[in-house]
Amino acid sequence: MISSETASHFSGSCCGETGFGACRDRSENASRTRRAVGQSAKGEEDQGIRERLLRMAEHYRDLAAHEAWAHENPPSVGALTGALGSRPH
Structure with a gap:
C-alpha cells in the first residue's frame, strides 16, 4: 500500500511551493x-x-x-538568458 504522502508525488503536488529548487525533497519522495x-x-x-x-x-x-541532479545543478541566469535569447526570429 502506498502512503498518502508518497502518493502525492503521483499528482506532482509533493509541496505547495513553486519556482526553481522549491521542493528539495522531491528526490526523496521519488525514492520513497x-x-x-x-x-x-x-x-x-x-x-x-x-x-x-x-x-x-x-x-x-x-x-x-x-x-x-537538478537540485545540485540549478540553472543560472546566464544559461536561461542564452537559451531564451538564441531563438531565430
Whole structure:
C-alpha cells in the first residue's frame, strides 16, 4: 500500500511551493515512491500488473536521479538568458 504522502508525488503536488529548487525533497519522495511501488510489485500475482509496477519503479528511480541532479545543478541566469535569447526570429 502506498502512503498518502508518497502518493502525492503521483499528482506532482509533493509541496505547495513553486519556482526553481522549491521542493528539495522531491528526490526523496521519488525514492520513497519507487520503493513502495517495488514492494507492491513483489506481492502482485498478476504478471502484467507486476511488470507494469516494476516499470513504474524504474521510472521513479530515474526521476529521483534527475531531481537530485537538478537540485545540485540549478540553472543560472546566464544559461536561461542564452537559451531564451538564441531563438531565430
